[in-house]
Amino acid sequence: MSAAFPGPWGVVSVVIAAVAILALVAVLILLGRQRAQVRRANELLELSRELRHRYDALQAVTKEGVLVQSLAGRVLDISERAAAILGIDATSSVGRSVADLPVVLVNEMGLAMNPAAVLGHRTGVARAGWTVDSELVGVALPGTDTTQARMVQVASQLVPAGDGDAAAVLTTLVDVTGRREVEAALTRSEMQFRVAMENAPIGMALVDLEWRIVEANAAFAELLGTSVGALRGYRMEDLSTPEGRPAERLEVDHLLGGGQHRFSLEKRYQRADGHQVWVALDAALVRTPTGAPDHFVVQVRDSTESRLQAEMLTHRAMHDPLTGLANRTLLQEVLQSVLEQPGVVDRVAVLACDLDGFKEINDRYGHAAGDEVLVHVAGVLRAATARRGTVARLGGDEFVVVVQDLDGPRAVFEVAAAIHAGLQEPVRVARRRLNVAASIGIALADPESIEGGAPGLLAAADAALYRAKGAGRGRTEVYDASMAMxxxxxxxxxxxxxxxxxxxxxxxxxxxxxxxxxxxxxxxxxxxxxxxxxxxxxxxxxxxxxxxxxxxxxxxxxxxxxxxxxxxxxxxxxxxxxxxxxxxxxxxxxxxxxxxxxxxxxxxxxxxxxxxxxxxxxxxxxxxxxxxxxxxxxxxxxxxxxxxxxxxxxxxxxxxxxxxxxxxxxxxxxxxxxxxxxxxxxxxxxxxxxxxxxxxxxxxxxxxxxxxxxxxxxxxxxxxxxxxxxxxxxxx
CATH class of the missing domain: 3.20.20.450 (EAL domain)
Known part of the structure; x- marks a missing residue:
C-alpha cells in the first residue's frame, strides 16, 4: 500500500504554522527582554534614589561643604553645608554660573578674589583625580564687612564622568574660623605664659617627668647664681642640699602616682657660689586631656628672709628680749620635757632666784639702771650654770635655772654658790657701783615632786625661795616637806x-x-x-x-x-x-x-x-x-x-x-x-x-x-x- 503525501496547500499550512510559532517565540523573547530592561531601569532608579538619599544624609552631618560644577563653571549640585558656608541659597544656585553667585571672597590680606577663579575650573588641570593645592580664603557673608570674614579652606579636584560623560570639578569647603580662633588663642596663651614666666619676679621652671628642667626663667637662675642655659637639663633634686632630697623625691612620686595634685616644700638650695638659700618650692603636675602625666610647673621663691624673720619671731616668743634668756613659756616646755624622760630623779633640779632690793634700784636710779642690773645678773647666771642647764627670766627680777647633771644635787648647789660669788662684785651703772644680792630657792627632782610635773617643781622652788627671803635674804634654801602647801x-x-x-x-x-x-x-x-x-x-x-x-x-x-x-x-x-x-x-x-x-x-x-x-x-x-x-x-x-x-x-x-x-x-x-x-x-x-x-x-x-x-x-x-x-x- 503506498504512502499518502499532503498536497500543496498542506505544506503551505505547515510552513505558516511554523513561522507563526517562531514569530510568537520571538515576540515572547522580546517582551521578556523589555520587561527585564524595565525592571533593571527601575532598580537603577531605586539605587539612584538610595544613593541620593545617602548622599544628602552624609552632607547633613559632615562639616565639609560640597560644590559640584561643570568645566564651564555651571553649578551642577551644591550641598546645604556649602551653601551655608558661602551664604547663598542651595536650590536657586543650581544651574547658575559660579561667577554669577552672590559670593564675596577675600584673601588673608583682605583683598577681593574672583569666586570663579577660586571655586571654578583651573586652567591646566586636565587629568581627572588631580587635587589642587588647598587655599585659605575669607567669605564675607551678606550684611557684614570683609573684616568679619569667616576663614574657609577650599580644595578642588577633577572627577571623571561627573557631568554625564564629561569630567566635572568637585570642590570641598571647610569653615576653619573656630579652629583658627582656637589656634590663635593657644598661641596667645603660650606667648602670655612665656612672657609671664620670663618676667615673673619669682623663679619658675617647666620640668619633665624625669624631674629635669626643660625651661627656666631669669629669676630662677638669678636665685641660684647661674644662667638659664646652665639650668636646662639639670635635675631639680640636685639643686637642693642632700638632706632635703628624699622628702622631695617622695612628693614627686606621690604626684606621679595620683596621690595628690601639687605639693609645697620649704628647703635649702645650693647656689653656684657655694652659699645656701632657703626656698619655698611649689610644684604642680600637668596632665594631658586623657589624664596621663605630661610635665611639671614649678615655682621657687626665696624664703631666706622670711625664714630668718620667722626664726627671730619664734626666738622672741620664747626668750626674754632684754637678757636673751629663755622666758616662762620656753622654761616650762624645757622642764616638762626633761621630767618626761626616764631616770630624772637626782639628775634634775630647779633653782629659783630673786634679787634683793631691786625695786629700790629702779625707784632711785630709774628703769634704765635696773635693766643694766638685770643684764648683768643674767650674765652671772649663765656663767654659774656653765651649760649644765637652762637659764630663764620669768619677769621683773625673777630668774629660774633648770639644772641637768648626772649628780643633780651637787651641781645645783655649785650653781647657787657660783651665783652668790658672782654677785659679790658690784655692778657698774653710769659711774656708780651698785651692790646686788639674791635669794635662792632650790627644789630637787624626787619621786614626790615630779608627780606634779613642771608646775609642781617650779612651785616647790618658789616656796623655797620665799623661805630664803623670809630668813634674811641673800641666802639659799632647799625645799622640804615643811614648805609644802x-x-x-x-x-x-x-x-x-x-x-x-x-x-x-x-x-x-x-x-x-x-x-x-x-x-x-x-x-x-x-x-x-x-x-x-x-x-x-x-x-x-x-x-x-x-x-x-x-x-x-x-x-x-x-x-x-x-x-x-x-x-x-x-x-x-x-x-x-x-x-x-x-x-x-x-x-x-x-x-x-x-x-x-x-x-x-x-x-x-x-x-x-x-x-x-x-x-x-x-x-x-x-x-x-x-x-x-x-x-x-x-x-x-x-x-x-x-x-x-x-x-x-x-x-x-x-x-x-x-x-x-x-x-x-x-x-x-x-x-x-x-x-x-x-x-x-x-x-x-x-x-x-x-x-x-x-x-x-x-x-x-x-x-x-x-x-x-x-x-x-x-x-x-x-x-x-x-x-x-x-x-x-x-x-x-
Missing part, C-alpha cells in the same frame, strides 16, 4: 579658805592715754595674801587653782570685786579690764555673775572690759563664743590680750566679737633698740586700726617706747613707766 585635799581647803577669808585680793595697774599720760582705766590683777608666805603673784597659785577646779569661783570673786571698785571710782569715765580664761567661760556662771553685778551697781556700758587670755579659746565650743557675744551685746567690750604672739589669736578678730587688742610686752620691750620689734608693733597697730579697734600696748618701761608706740598709732599704754599694780584703795 599640803595634800590635794588640804590645798583645796586652803584655797576655799583663801576665797572665803578674802585672802585673794585685786590690785589695779593704770592704763593711760599715750597722748598725755592721763589715766583712763586699769587692769585688774589678782594677788594672794598668804598668811605664811606673804603676797603671792598669780604665777605661784593660778595653776593650783585651775588644778583644783576653782577657776570659775575665782572669776566670780574677781568680777564682784572689780564691779564694786568701778562703782566707787569718782571719775565715771574710767574703766577696768578683767582677765578671763577658757576655764572661766563655757558654763555661763562667770558671764551671769558679771552682768548681774553690772546691773546691780548700774554701771554704764564700757566701764567693765573683758580680756581674753587663753589660746585654747579657738578649740573651745560655740558656748564660749556665745557668752562673749552676750557680754559684748550687753555693753562689755572684749579685748584680745597678748596680741601678735601667735597665729591663732588673729582668727579671733574674725570669729569673735573683739573690740580691741593689747600688744604683748615681748614686742614692746624691744623698742626702740630692736628694729624688728618696732616693725611688728607698727604692723599690728595698723591692722588693728584698719579694723577700727581699740589699741593698748603693755609692758612700757620708758619714754622712748611710749613715744614710738604713740607715733605709730597705739592709743593707750600700761607698764612700769606709769606705775605697778596697787590695791584698790590707793588707786581710787
Amino acid at each position: 599640803g595634800s590635794p585635799s588640804d590645798l583645796h581647803r586652803e584655797l576655799v579658805a583663801a576665797i572665803a577669808e578674802d585672802q585673794l585680793v585685786v590690785h589695779y595697774q593704770p592704763i593711760v592715754d599715750l597722748a598725755d599720760a592721763r589715766v583712763v582705766g586699769y587692769e585688774a590683777l589678782v594677788r594672794w595674801e598668804h598668811p605664811h608666805r606673804g603676797l603671792l603673784l598669780p604665777a605661784s597659785f593660778l595653776s593650783l587653782i585651775q588644778e583644783a577646779g576653782m577657776s570659775v569661783a575665782l572669776g566670780q570673786l574677781v568680777a564682784r570685786r572689780v564691779v564694786e571698785f568701778v562703782a566707787s571710782i569718782h571719775d565715771r569715765t574710767r574703766w577696768v579690764s578683767v582677765n578671763v580664761s577658757a576655764d572661766q567661760l563655757g558654763d555661763g556662771e562667770f558671764a551671769t555673775t558679771l552682768l548681774s553685778e553690772i546691773s546691780r551697781h548700774r554701771l554704764t556700758a564700757g566701764r567693765i572690759v573683758v580680756e581674753l587670755t587663753e589660746s585654747s579659746l579657738v578649740a573651745s565650743g560655740t558656748r564660749i563664743r556665745h557668752e562673749l557675744t552676750q557680754l559684748s551685746a550687753a555693753g562689755v567690750p572684749i579685748l584680745l590680750d597678748d596680741f601678735g604672739t601667735g597665729v591663732s589669736p588673729l582668727s579671733y578678730l574674725r570669729d569673735l566679737p573683739v573690740a580691741g587688742v593689747k600688744l604683748d610686752m615681748s614686742f614692746t620691750s624691744g623698742i626702740p633698740e630692736d628694729p624688728t620689734a618696732g616693725k611688728v608693733a607698727r604692723a599690728l597697730g595698723a591692722l588693728a586700726r584698719e579694723l577700727a579697734m581699740v589699741t593698748i600696748a603693755e609692758g612700757i618701761e620708758h619714754e622712748e617706747q611710749a613715744e614710738y608706740l604713740h607715733r605709730n598709732g597705739w592709743r593707750y599704754g600700761q607698764g612700769w613707766l606709769y606705775g605697778s599694780a596697787q590695791p584698790g584703795d590707793i588707786t581710787r
Whole structure:
C-alpha cells in the first residue's frame, strides 16, 4: 500500500504554522527582554534614589561643604553645608554660573578674589583625580564687612564622568574660623605664659617627668647664681642640699602616682657660689586631656628672709628680749620635757632666784639702771650654770635655772654658790657701783615632786625661795616637806579658805592715754595674801587653782570685786579690764555673775572690759563664743590680750566679737633698740586700726617706747613707766 503525501496547500499550512510559532517565540523573547530592561531601569532608579538619599544624609552631618560644577563653571549640585558656608541659597544656585553667585571672597590680606577663579575650573588641570593645592580664603557673608570674614579652606579636584560623560570639578569647603580662633588663642596663651614666666619676679621652671628642667626663667637662675642655659637639663633634686632630697623625691612620686595634685616644700638650695638659700618650692603636675602625666610647673621663691624673720619671731616668743634668756613659756616646755624622760630623779633640779632690793634700784636710779642690773645678773647666771642647764627670766627680777647633771644635787648647789660669788662684785651703772644680792630657792627632782610635773617643781622652788627671803635674804634654801602647801585635799581647803577669808585680793595697774599720760582705766590683777608666805603673784597659785577646779569661783570673786571698785571710782569715765580664761567661760556662771553685778551697781556700758587670755579659746565650743557675744551685746567690750604672739589669736578678730587688742610686752620691750620689734608693733597697730579697734600696748618701761608706740598709732599704754599694780584703795 503506498504512502499518502499532503498536497500543496498542506505544506503551505505547515510552513505558516511554523513561522507563526517562531514569530510568537520571538515576540515572547522580546517582551521578556523589555520587561527585564524595565525592571533593571527601575532598580537603577531605586539605587539612584538610595544613593541620593545617602548622599544628602552624609552632607547633613559632615562639616565639609560640597560644590559640584561643570568645566564651564555651571553649578551642577551644591550641598546645604556649602551653601551655608558661602551664604547663598542651595536650590536657586543650581544651574547658575559660579561667577554669577552672590559670593564675596577675600584673601588673608583682605583683598577681593574672583569666586570663579577660586571655586571654578583651573586652567591646566586636565587629568581627572588631580587635587589642587588647598587655599585659605575669607567669605564675607551678606550684611557684614570683609573684616568679619569667616576663614574657609577650599580644595578642588577633577572627577571623571561627573557631568554625564564629561569630567566635572568637585570642590570641598571647610569653615576653619573656630579652629583658627582656637589656634590663635593657644598661641596667645603660650606667648602670655612665656612672657609671664620670663618676667615673673619669682623663679619658675617647666620640668619633665624625669624631674629635669626643660625651661627656666631669669629669676630662677638669678636665685641660684647661674644662667638659664646652665639650668636646662639639670635635675631639680640636685639643686637642693642632700638632706632635703628624699622628702622631695617622695612628693614627686606621690604626684606621679595620683596621690595628690601639687605639693609645697620649704628647703635649702645650693647656689653656684657655694652659699645656701632657703626656698619655698611649689610644684604642680600637668596632665594631658586623657589624664596621663605630661610635665611639671614649678615655682621657687626665696624664703631666706622670711625664714630668718620667722626664726627671730619664734626666738622672741620664747626668750626674754632684754637678757636673751629663755622666758616662762620656753622654761616650762624645757622642764616638762626633761621630767618626761626616764631616770630624772637626782639628775634634775630647779633653782629659783630673786634679787634683793631691786625695786629700790629702779625707784632711785630709774628703769634704765635696773635693766643694766638685770643684764648683768643674767650674765652671772649663765656663767654659774656653765651649760649644765637652762637659764630663764620669768619677769621683773625673777630668774629660774633648770639644772641637768648626772649628780643633780651637787651641781645645783655649785650653781647657787657660783651665783652668790658672782654677785659679790658690784655692778657698774653710769659711774656708780651698785651692790646686788639674791635669794635662792632650790627644789630637787624626787619621786614626790615630779608627780606634779613642771608646775609642781617650779612651785616647790618658789616656796623655797620665799623661805630664803623670809630668813634674811641673800641666802639659799632647799625645799622640804615643811614648805609644802599640803595634800590635794588640804590645798583645796586652803584655797576655799583663801576665797572665803578674802585672802585673794585685786590690785589695779593704770592704763593711760599715750597722748598725755592721763589715766583712763586699769587692769585688774589678782594677788594672794598668804598668811605664811606673804603676797603671792598669780604665777605661784593660778595653776593650783585651775588644778583644783576653782577657776570659775575665782572669776566670780574677781568680777564682784572689780564691779564694786568701778562703782566707787569718782571719775565715771574710767574703766577696768578683767582677765578671763577658757576655764572661766563655757558654763555661763562667770558671764551671769558679771552682768548681774553690772546691773546691780548700774554701771554704764564700757566701764567693765573683758580680756581674753587663753589660746585654747579657738578649740573651745560655740558656748564660749556665745557668752562673749552676750557680754559684748550687753555693753562689755572684749579685748584680745597678748596680741601678735601667735597665729591663732588673729582668727579671733574674725570669729569673735573683739573690740580691741593689747600688744604683748615681748614686742614692746624691744623698742626702740630692736628694729624688728618696732616693725611688728607698727604692723599690728595698723591692722588693728584698719579694723577700727581699740589699741593698748603693755609692758612700757620708758619714754622712748611710749613715744614710738604713740607715733605709730597705739592709743593707750600700761607698764612700769606709769606705775605697778596697787590695791584698790590707793588707786581710787
